[in-house]
Amino acid sequence: MLTGPWVFLTVAAFGLGANSLSMAVFIRERKLISSNPRLLIISQASVDLIGCVLAAIKWLTIYAPIRVPANFIGTIVCHLWFSEYVIWLTVLCSTLNLQFITLERFVALVFPLVTRSATKLKAGIAGIWIYTALHMWRVFIDLSRGDGSHSNCCVYNRAIPAWVSRSFGLVNFSMLYALPVVNMSICYSAMIVTLRRNRSCISEESQKKKLAASSKLIKTFLVAGVAYVLCFTANQISYLLH
DSSP states (O other), X not given: OOSHHHXXXXXXXXXXXXXXXXXXXXXXXXXXXXXXHHHHHHHHHHHHHHHXXXXXXXXXXXXXXXXXXXXXXXXXXXXXXXXXXXHHHHHHHHHHHHHHHHHHHHHHHHOTTSOOOHHHHHHHHHHHHHHHHHHTXXXXXXXXXXXXXXXXXXXXXXXXOHHXXXXXXXXXXXXXXXXXXXXXXXXXXXXXXXXXXXXXXSOHHHHHHHHHHHHHHHHHHHHHHHHHHHHXXXXXXXXXXX
């Protein structure tokens, strides 16, 4: 309890710096980086940047008393902030956006003739935000403003049926953990196999470049996969059991 807030603040600080740098590079070097990857990476960095800012604010105020105005504004504050709706919204949005990037790169490499226009990518990004906002409704209603003597406090909503909570827990576990791990494993494996496939019509120099690209993909998959599993395994399993 004593070190937890400082760990989260440290991670948030690194996230603020890293994602700000990523956005700056991709915006500045727009002429050198193709539009599709640039659009998706800027979207990913933006979501993660917002999430880091929210996490920093959350953990800076972790020991602050939970008091809200005894009116409609207080109700909204309970639903949006103290329920951690906005924080988990950015977490799920970041996760789905990362999977969207993985799928886009998978299609680009394995099925290069399939059209991937910027309009389709923008529609996909917008769809992720809309789905995430709707998916997190269970967190949104988790806390509400109390009545009577507790009208300036946030209280847990005890009227939610147990089967609803269990169903949400299973869906949330799938969207945040199980499906992303499966998706990354399948897509990266297919991309690596495609790059390592020998073709007689390709020159030796091109084949070497493909092997080098496949080595980078393996490193990326190991880093992304291991980091993802380390970050989410304990959290999602404990949440599912709860």
